[in-house]
Amino acid sequence: MPNLSVDREFTLALELHRSGRLAEAEQGYRRILERQPEHADSLHLLGVVALQTGHLDAALALVQRAVALRPDGAAYRNNLGQILERLERGDEAVQAYEAALALDPDYAEACNNLGHLLQRRDRLAEAEAWLRKAIRLDPRYAEPHTNLGNLLKDRGDLDEAIASYRRATLLRPDLSLLHSNLLLALHYHRGYSPADLKREHQQWAALHVAPLESARRPHENTRDPERRLRIGYVSPDFREHAAARFLLPAFAQHDRAHVEVFAYSDVTRPDAVTDLIRTEVDQWRDVHALTDERLADAVRNDRIDVLVDLAAHSAHNRLLVFARKPAPVQVTYLAYCSTTGVDAIDYRLTDRFLDPPGEDAHYTERSIRLPGCYWCYSAPPVGAAPSTERVAGPPTFGCLNNYAKVTDATLSLWVELLRRVPEASLVLYARGESHRERVRVAFRRAALAESRVSFVGWQSLQDYL
Known part of the structure; x- marks a missing residue:
């Protein structure tokens, strides 16, 4: 398209990008860069295409060049954060999101991305604040609703988590993965029967599977x-x-x-x-x-x-x-x-x-x-197996399961168990301080010593065993 202006060619490439035609969009951005090698928006969005297609190193190089050319671009910093996050460079990703928000404090997408990353890094109180800010800034933005739902679910606040997921699915009924988050959370809630769960899954399928039946050949x-x-x-x-x-x-x-x-x-x-x-x-x-x-x-x-x-x-x-x-x-x-x-x-x-x-x-x-058991397991290669010999002393009960399964009913049972076995203690997997405080509150209400419960976070497989 030799007769098109750079602005017009960029507009066409952007339209292709937004419609999901990534290969054609990439060609458009590259044509622009042949004419203007320092066209920051094309470098930036070519990096986004590379991110979307899984070419993370190329994405990083392109967006870093764009940031160098346009250090005041909040969107550039936000997408740089997403690339760094995918590369497992979490500290740098946090800095990139914070830089985007310093440039634009009301940038809802950056608030959501920062909140989501902080949640993954177990900084749950900060994560919740950023996710709620994203929702305040743009109540119709579905992703912070579902990310807040994930945080609340992991904390055991199932009613509020399910409400967040339902808001997200109403806002973006086309996103099947957001809807899947709701279905997974429903399994943790004692108020949903097997018949309820089947009905919810069929509703998901009516939205997301039925439109694809024509693709079956x-x-x-x-x-x-x-x-x-x-x-x-x-x-x-x-x-x-x-x-x-x-x-x-x-x-x-x-x-x-x-x-x-x-x-x-x-x-x-x-x-x-x-x-x-x-x-x-x-x-x-x-x-x-x-x-x-x-x-x-x-x-x-x-x-x-x-x-x-x-x-x-x-x-x-x-x-x-x-x-x-x-x-x-x-x-x-x-x-x-x-x-x-x-x-x-x-x-x-x-x-x-x-x-x-x-x-x-x-x-x-x-x-x-299956005639035997659903599970098919072999010992992992972790060196010498830890001893399973019974250690003398009071018993320790433990649950290293997903904390989302620690419902109020489960906590009540554990409290009653420790009442009946007064010399016993309890060890739980709980990543965030808010998770642990919820257990301590239950102990205080039951007049149980908080010293009888201890917590562990994520550990390597060797340490876990």
């Missing part, structure tokens, strides 16, 4: 009984994560004479466990930069026979891939002991302990009960 997999069956696993957790530890033994036990294993990895920051999993599968696909539509096409092109979802409604799920039915048989397993609500998922793996016979009506999938 006949499968072209050959029916040759002599060929190997192709099984694909989709997960954001092929990394140091509990789900990965359960999967490794399953991958190792696949009969490679009859099964070819594909892993579709949505991991953004691979680690040593990622490398280990790669050695246990036949075909590895790095898909974190693919849209749901493109990932579904990749699965279809690989002629997968059985596609296994390993996230359901947990974080970074790909249920909208499964909604397109890219494989003839689809299964959900491991991360979410519930229904997905997706009619294109045929089966869910479970066992008789999780789902006693007669409970199948609570799921949209057909339940397949």
Whole structure:
């Protein structure tokens, strides 16, 4: 487009970017930079495209150049923070968000991003203040509502958390992942029955799955009984994560004479466990930069026979891939002991302990009960195993589970337990001070010594064991 002015070409590239046509937008920004190498807005947005497509180092270099050219650009600083956050450079990301807010104190998106990052770093009181400020500045901005919901859920304030999630889904009914946050939180609340949960999941599917039914097409997999069956696993957790530890033994036990294993990895920051999993599968696909539509096409092109979802409604799920039915048989397993609500998922793996016979009506999938146990676990490589020998002295009760599951009813039971066993103590996993104070308040009300409860935060696997 040699006759277009730079301003006009930038406008066209920006329109392409906003419509999701990233490759064409990238070409437009690059054409502008050929003409004006120091066009700050094009450098900035080319960096944003690189961020969106998972090219984090390139994104960082581009946005840093833009910031150097336009140090007063609050949006530049905000997006720099997002890149640094993805690169796990948290301190620098905080500084970038703070710099954006110093330039524009009423920048709701930067307030939300800073609050979300501080929450991840266990600075919960500060995080809550920033998220609530983002909501005050822009009450119709959905993301701070859902991030506040996450914070409240993790603190055990389930009623308020669910209300925040519902506000977010009303504001952005098109964002399935925001709606998934609500579904996950409902499982922690004693007021929701299995029938309620199924209905909520079906409502999610009516919004997000039904519009994709037209994308389902006949499968072209050959029916040759002599060929190997192709099984694909989709997960954001092929990394140091509990789900990965359960999967490794399953991958190792696949009969490679009859099964070819594909892993579709949505991991953004691979680690040593990622490398280990790669050695246990036949075909590895790095898909974190693919849209749901493109990932579904990749699965279809690989002629997968059985596609296994390993996230359901947990974080970074790909249920909208499964909604397109890219494989003839689809299964959900491991991360979410519930229904997905997706009619294109045929089966869910479970066992008789999780789902006693007669409970199948609570799921949209057909339940397949494994003959032994749902879990498939092997000892992690952490050196010498810690001693399990009973130590003399008073008993210690412990719960190192997700603090969101510490409901008021659970706290009441623990208080009663310690009343009945007066020499015992309790150790809990609780990341933030507000979490711990909630437990201490329950102890004070019950006239129990606060010294009888202690807390641990996140620990390495070795220290955890």
